Amino acid sequence: MHANYLGGSTMPRQIVLAARPSGWPAPDNFTLVEADSQPLEEGQIRVRNQFMSVDPYMRGRMNDVESYVPPFQIGQPLDGGAVGEVVESRSDAFSPGDLVLHGLGWRDEAVLDAARARKVAPIEGLPNSAFLAVLGMTSLTAYVGLLDMASFKEGDAVFISGAAGAVGSIAGQIAKLKGASRVVGSAGSAEKVEYLRSIGFDAAFNYKDAPVAEQLKDAAPDGIDVYFDNVGADHLEAAIGSLRNFGRVAMCGAIAVYNATEPPAAPRNLALAVGKRLTLRGFIVTDHMDRMTAMVTEISEWLREGKLSYQETVVDGLENAPEAFLGMLRGENTGKMIVRL
Amino acid sequence: MHANYLGGSTMPRQIVLAARPSGWPAPDNFTLVEADSQPLEEGQIRVRNQFMSVDPYMRGRMNDVESYVPPFQIGQPLDGGAVGEVVESRSDAFSPGDLVLHGLGWRDEAVLDAARARKVAPIEGLPNSAFLAVLGMTSLTAYVGLLDMASFKEGDAVFISGAAGAVGSIAGQIAKLKGASRVVGSAGSAEKVEYLRSIGFDAAFNYKDAPVAEQLKDAAPDGIDVYFDNVGADHLEAAIGSLRNFGRVAMCGAIAVYNATEPPAAPRNLALAVGKRLTLRGFIVTDHMDRMTAMVTEISEWLREGKLSYQETVVDGLENAPEAFLGMLRGENTGKMIVRL
Numbered sequence: 001m002h003a004n005y006l007g008g009s010t011m012p013r014q015i016v017l018a019a020r021p022s023g024w025p026a027p028d029n030f031t032l033v034e035a036d037s038q039p040l041e042e043g044q045i046r047v048r049n050q051f052m053s054v055d056p057y058m059r060g061r062m063n064d065v066e067s068y069v070p071p072f073q074i075g076q077p078l079d080g081g082a083v084g085e086v087v088e089s090r091s092d093a094f095s096p097g098d099l100v101l102h103g104l105g106w107r108d109e110a111v112l113d114a115a116r117a118r119k120v121a122p123i124e125g126l127p128n129s130a131f132l133a134v135l136g137m138t139s140l141t142a143y144v145g146l147l148d149m150a151s152f153k154e155g156d157a158v159f160i161s162g163a164a165g166a167v168g169s170i171a172g173q174i175a176k177l178k179g180a181s182r183v184v185g186s187a188g189s190a191e192k193v194e195y196l197r198s199i200g201f202d203a204a205f206n207y208k209d210a211p212v213a214e215q216l217k218d219a220a221p222d223g224i225d226v227y228f229d230n231v232g233a234d235h236l237e238a239a240i241g242s243l244r245n246f247g248r249v250a251m252c253g254a255i256a257v258y259n260a261t262e263p264p265a266a267p268r269n270l271a272l273a274v275g276k277r278l279t280l281r282g283f284i285v286t287d288h289m290d291r292m293t294a295m296v297t298e299i300s301e302w303l304r305e306g307k308l309s310y311q312e313t314v315v316d317g318l319e320n321a322p323e324a325f326l327g328m329l330r331g332e333n334t335g336k337m338i339v340r341l
Numbered sequence: 342m343h344a345n346y347l348g349g350s351t352m353p354r355q356i357v358l359a360a361r362p363s364g365w366p367a368p369d370n371f372t373l374v375e376a377d378s379q380p381l382e383e384g385q386i387r388v389r390n391q392f393m394s395v396d397p398y399m400r401g402r403m404n405d406v407e408s409y410v411p412p413f414q415i416g417q418p419l420d421g422g423a424v425g426e427v428v429e430s431r432s433d434a435f436s437p438g439d440l441v442l443h444g445l446g447w448r449d450e451a452v453l454d455a456a457r458a459r460k461v462a463p464i465e466g467l468p469n470s471a472f473l474a475v476l477g478m479t480s481l482t483a484y485v486g487l488l489d490m491a492s493f494k495e496g497d498a499v500f501i502s503g504a505a506g507a508v509g510s511i512a513g514q515i516a517k518l519k520g521a522s523r524v525v526g527s528a529g530s531a532e533k534v535e536y537l538r539s540i541g542f543d544a545a546f547n548y549k550d551a552p553v554a555e556q557l558k559d560a561a562p563d564g565i566d567v568y569f570d571n572v573g574a575d576h577l578e579a580a581i582g583s584l585r586n587f588g589r590v591a592m593c594g595a596i597a598v599y600n601a602t603e604p605p606a607a608p609r610n611l612a613l614a615v616g617k618r619l620t621l622r623g624f625i626v627t628d629h630m631d632r633m634t635a636m637v638t639e640i641s642e643w644l645r646e647g648k649l650s651y652q653e654t655v656v657d658g659l660e661n662a663p664e665a666f667l668g669m670l671r672g673e674n675t676g677k678m679i680v681r682l
Contacts, residue, residue: 060616068586068617068618232611232612233612245409251611251615252615254611254612254615257612263609264609265606267611268604268605268606269604270577270592270608271592272623273592273622273623274592274623274624275401275623276409276623277409277622277623277624277628278621278623279622279623280620280621282613282614282617282620283615284615287618
């Protein structure tokens with residue numbers, strides 16, 4: 001089975017970290033290498049990856065800083081969410097042909113302990129990439145951030161930055177579906193602003209057009225109750241200015257900061273959090289896997305009913321994964337950025 | 342009774358806001374005026390104030406900005422916490438001689454609806470000013486901030502800024518009494534640092550001696566779990582840097598910011614809140630009056646047992662209240678700043 005899959009002489013390829021970026025990463029921070037196919041140990045499975053995820057948090061892992069996930073190592077393959085088909089198994093839990101979700105992306109072929117993979121059932125009408133996005137960590141991030149971290153409740157006015165991104169576009173739709181009084185999104189192009197309106201955002205603006213604080217005040221003149229932060233810095237400052245008393249911020253990411261070489265001077269108005277009684281909560285989705293079932297149940301229902309739409313930007317080929325990652329950091333994707341392998 | 346109390350010709354005095362400060366307030370922002378004694382309406386009481394409170398939040402009320410409390414008005418008397426004796430009553434709920442706590446400080450004599458006063462019983466061995474501080478809003482602020490906002494739990498390492506102030510010195514002692522693994526305080530003079538050590542802080546430093554971040558790292562080399570913020574800006578930035586995963590910040594005040602004419606550039610590292618899963622919560626003690634009984638019960642017990650010490654800086658005379666307020670903003674008090682009338 002294994003030899004067959006490899007088609008004889010083809011060696012599995014992977015992307016390794018060639019050098020740590022300072023500021024914005026570039027193609028030469030990555031190298032595509034071929035690697036000997038690893039023999040399976042007892043309890044392991046071999047997976048032919050079909051899709052892999054590129055996500056903003058990976059930028060942080062390229063720095064040599066201990067964080068909630070260990071940093072990538074120079075000369076070692078990158079990793080991240082992936083979905084693929086089991087092609088060889090030395091575990092009773094999996095058989096060849098099974099579709100599995102796991103954490104060894106950035107490579108054609110993954111060898112891992114069976115315990116680190118989760119079997120998923122393909123869903124008619126959805127590509128398998130959905131398990132990386134609308135039925136996976138992307139939607140879980142949106143769901144947990146909005147409902148648990150920001151304690152969203154019916155009637156709240158919500159602002160979402162990076163709203164045309166994978167997480168933001170789902171978060172905004174969940175807010176609408178759960179009775180938000182108003183959902184405002186920011187994004188980085190006119191096309192994305194149009195996309196946000198098309199999926200039900202009440203207002204959307206291009207943050208490059210004018211200061212965020214001004215545009216947010218126009219878009220939500222009565223203020224906001226919840227801010228879902230994917231950007232940080234000036235977006236967060238604008239949100240703090242617009243938040244009403246007892247407002248909540250889910251701090252999901254800070255893409256404005258990831259590639260900065262100087263720390264941002266914003267938000268400069270954080271002291272307003274005292275008088276407004278604001279709560280700001282940073283979170284990492286992997287702490288909240290216990291919410292996966294609830295999320296999948298609700299999101300599946302909305303998908304079936306045609307109430308929730310989602311978009312993927314798909315790039316083909318492992319060799320183009322670094323470019324897909326860089327493009328995602330530059331905001332070239334609408335919805336989830338996916339690499340098809 | 343009333344005529345007798347006023348001693349014939351003496352008119353009650355009050356401090357009015359003469360002009361709004363820009364940046365640091367100065368004595369000429371205040372005027373001491375005499376006012377006609379107001380006749381009582383049905384349901385009202387007249388109180389001869391014994392002690393009044395000067396607090397950092399009052400600085401915010403001097404700006405013409407709608408906040409959680411309305412701004413002071415130019416030409417109108419200031420107000421704030423006070424304790425005094427009922428000298429005349431047209432309410433069944435109070436009799437002359439009753440000691441009451443109310444919100445009309447900054448004046449010799451207060452006339453108010455009985456519903457806005459709370460009767461308190463003098464406590465042997467404690468001056469009546471205690472109801473403004475160690476058995477009043479000061480301790481309630483410390484109690485709610487530490488226990489409810491920062492969700493302090495046994496074993497936490499705690500950092501408190503403005504620790505020699507009224508709220509900070511109580512917060513630090515509550516943390517120790519409830520089993521903190523380490524309590525670190527910052528203050529603005531060597532004497533205050535010494536005071537903090539004398540009341541049980543494990544470490545204390547003068548923030549003027551060196552950058553806060555450096556001193557905090559030395560004082561809590563393993564990091565902190567809870568930060569009780571009275572200062573904001575660079576203190577908050579240092580705390581965010583030292584907070585461990587799942588750390589909590591009670592945002593109680595931002596005295597570094599109140600008199601600033603430029604917004605502070607700190608904290609510049611707020612994006613760390615995502616990876617560290619930090620929670621920052623701003624709060625206003627008056628939202629939490631339901632916790633008063635629990636606080637008084639615990640604090641009284643500790644006072645009786647000699648486990649909790651507190652200090653007041655007492656200034657005599659209404660005419661010196663503006664100077665007491667300014668001195669408090671400059672950090673000249675240790676413990677609660679009180680004006681005796």
